[in-house]
Amino acid sequence: MTESYNPAALEPPIRERWEASNSFHAPDRPGADSYYCLSMFPYPSGHLHMGHMRNYTISDVITRFHRMNGRPVLQPMGWDAFGLPAENAAIARGVPPAKWTRDNIAQMRDQLKALGFAIDWDRELATCDPEYYRWNQWLFLKMLERGIAYKKTGTVNWDPVDRTVLANEQVIDGKGWRTGAVVEKREIPMYYLAITEYAEDLLAALDDLDGWPERVRAMQANWIGKSVGMEITFPYAGGRLKVFTTRPDTLMGATYMAVAPEHPLARAAAERCADVAEFVQSCSTGGVSEADLAAQEKRGIDTGYTVRHPLTGTDLPVWIANYVLMGYGEGAIMAVPGHDERDFEFANKYGLPIVQVVRPEADGHVYDATEWQDWYTAKENVRLVNSGAYDGLDYEAGFEAIARALEQKDMGARRTQFRLRDWGISRQRYWGCPIPIIHCDDCGDVPVPEQDLPVTLPEDLVPDGSGSPLARREAFLACECPRCGKPARRETDTMDTFVDSSWYFMRYPCADNGRAMVDERTNAWMPVDQYIGGIEHAILHLLYARFWTRVMNELGLVEVREPFANLLTQGMVLAETWYREDESGRRTWFNPSDVEVERDARGRIESARLVADGKPVHFGGVEKMAKSKNNGVDPAALVAHYGADTIRLFSMFAAPPEQSLEWSEAGVEGAWRFLKRMWQNVHDHVAAGTPGAPATAGLSDPALEMRRRVHETIAKVGDDFGRRYTFNTAIAAVMECSNHLARFEVGSDTDLAIAREGWEALVRLIAPVTPHIAQALWQALGHEDDILAAGWPEIDEAALLQNKITVVVQVNGKVRGRIEAAPGASRDALQEQALAEENVARFVADREIRKIIVVPDKLVNIVVKT
RNA sequence: GCCGGGGUGGCGGAACUGGUAGACGCGCCGGACUCAAAAUCCGGUUCUGGAAACAGAGUGCGGGUUCGAUUCCCGCCCCCGGCACCA
DSSP, X not given: OOSSOOHHHHHHHHHHHHHHTTTXXXXXXXXXXXXXXXXXXXXXXXXXXXXXXXXXXXXXXXHHHHHHTTOOEEOOOEEOOOSHHHHHHHHHHOOOHHHHHHHHHHHHHHHHHHTTOOOOGGGOEETTSHHHHHHHHHHHHHHHHHTSEEEEEEEEEEEXXXXXXXXXXXXXXXXXXXXXXXXXXXXXXEEEEOXXXXXXXXXXXXXXXXXXXXXXXXXXXXXXXXEEEEEEEEEETTEEEEEEESOGGGGGGOOEEEEOTTSHHHHHHHHHOHHHHHHHHHTTBSOOOHHHHHHSOOOEEEEEEEEEOTTTOOEEEEEEETTSOTTSTTXXXXXXXXXXXXXHHHHHHHTOOOOOOEEESSSOOOOOTTSOOGGGGOOSSEEEOSOGGGTTOOHHHHHHHHHHHHHHTTSEEEEEEESOOOEEOEEOOSSSOBOOEEEETTTEEEEOOGGGOOOOOOSSOOOOSSSOGGGGOHHHHEEEOTTTOSEEEEOOOEEOHHHHTTTHHHHGGGTTOSSOSOOHHHHHHOSBSEEEEEXXXXXXXXXXXHHHHHHHHHTTSOSOSOSBSOEEEEOOEEEEEEEXXXXXXXXXXXXXGGEEEEEOTTSOEEEEEETXXXXXXXXXXXXXXXXGGTOOOOHHHHHHHXXXXXXXXXXXXXXOTTSOEEOOHHHHHHHHHHHHHHHHHHHHHHHTOOOOXXXXXXXXXXXXXXXXXXXXHHHHHHHIIIIIOOHHHHHHHHHHHHHHHHHOOOOSHHHHHHHHXXXXXXXXXXXXXXXXXXXXXXXXXXXXXXXXXXXXXXXXXXXXXXXXXXXXXXXXXEEEEEEEEOTTOOHHHHHHHHHHSHHHHHHHTTOOEEEEEEETTTEXXXXXXX
């Protein structure tokens, strides 16, 4: 053992040893106690960033902890390899997306390996491999057969200059990112997956996902958005206008109708009237994202049409409103401005009538039609007013009475509506999985026969930002119709990359199977025991994966319906930002590693300057690591400087996994110092000689105390790793115990044996976090085996017993003293001892004691009259 | 705009079931070693007062429940994530 800690020399041979002995291989048939630990696979951008590093360290700690506890573990890795950034790189640099992506994968694989993750690399996969995406295509065809996949039109962002479809992130302030042209909404045919058929099941099953964070379940439930209400018909001369409402009880308060700009009635009105046509046209500019739509100012126009109220027969005007969404419900609403905030705002803006039909039972609520108040939407303890025969009914009774009246007249039906929309998977892009469809003039859209899969994506194309290059590649386009044999054209749309990520976790166990999508090995490992990834995937990816797993289950491919038993959503990685501003207010951002900070005597930041020129820079706050703020820290560079263990240690220590993590160079230094100290301490301990067998009887008080601390730490760390996933507190406990052990004075062979037991425990406790140094120290302590096989240290319950406990004494809830007591001391004894304590007695003095609360082994609170 | 989360010393964070607020680490202050510096080691460090003992205040802001609230309830402010074609 060398005297000083030298990770650069120490880490690589240990990784080679793991690789040579195939240490992280997962068996095909693992048995009942198997543990599948999965991280969200990365998009191969070329550089491993801190978010990845954090994500994979979390799962590596969990993986290694379970391995040390003797369970068969699968920790795989793969690449989410299709997507927009590869096309952007192609546009910027002229490199084919395929080459760019594969080069990036090679580079990132090396970076991952340098971090020492216990990954079974034999199961690696990339979604851009034809052997992977052929099963996307295959399952898509199965979905077509079952009617789960179907075709309809959808709205996209259209750049009129590049003549191409834009992603939402490519639309900036309603304009195209490259051309600056005002983006238009366009309707195009697309393939959809009927996830709404599964809405009820996806929602109900959330209740059983008790291994998921409550907030993720809440977000998914809100996303699915189940509403129980009614579809109500408003007849007019030319037909019937249908709306969906969750508040049929307020029907008597409906004063106008509002339809989406894309609604057939709006189109009809636009044909009759130029002003209406202009309004509808003006609604077709700007992006399609919900955030854009929801944030825009409410605007509308009267169509001139009227419909009849189904119960009163009154004529109601039909307006077109930009806040009504064609994709939800019927694309039309009955506006009840008295009790819906959006309708209220709209009615006030356009001078439409507002009628109050609900009033609270309690007094003191005055309705004001010019100012919105929260109680207007109340459903509890309210009564109907201004509603004719329905006056005086509460919400439930009003709902029921009006629902019956409508049903009798055949003007309404009870219905459950979901906010969730079907999943549009068509993308007008090149770098994705081709949709296996052939267009024939005679036969229409014909599925590619199963034996012709995969439809392979040509890999030599370079997109230029205007339209899909596939549409210009004749060799790809030209084909024969599988049904009639005539010349036909291939579909050029590719699939949403969320398709790729909806089942990759089921492919890892059987990644080498060329004949089937999944096999019995998938069933052997699924479900995933622990899934770890960013909170930003809480809704879409996780919902699509749950849906896709259900479909595979119904096709008899897998036994599970829910893919992820436990979910851990990690927080973002942040760093300080530093900038200078020029005269025009433009900011130049400097990397935190190039900035030197001066502090005052209290440790507060006083000033900061750039190391390069010594001139001042300004603090721009702590923000998510991003290129735009130049505050990214490259994990690969840090590994080269400190070694993998230090980086792993800091990123697990600085914050609990669910919270955001603030990167700090000084904090990394602290982690480095701890490892150096631990190395030195173990070195000194080994140099002191080899102890005999550990004794547990006849120990001195300090030895008993030391041993108690060690076993308390074993218990604490096991609980933190196995149950709480608070790696920061586990590491803090190891540090604390290590500090005590370093100070523990060894005066006898018995003491040396206690110290040996302590160091052997601590080295194993820290091993999941810092596996390289732990392996080296384990060997230094005289063991030849792999520390993963050494097993988790066992707790000696007898060592945990204490003969004295500190009990806090409060007077009126304020701590006034502490007493030492035997564990399990009686209430009376504690009370007596507490009152005798000097400072306590001072505060109690001769005041009247009202009561005394005793929490055994913890606290005594004496309540006195003041 | 809608949905979800967060706010504790100079900083990252701890306090797990309502029971000692600030574990552990960083930074800072003082000391040792050194010709000096770095590294390392030792001590101190929520704020205010006090030499100390100790006292008062204190977990974004305002209120409430309780013997006791960072923790539970109500109202507000600020920051962050998602919003269906970024992944």
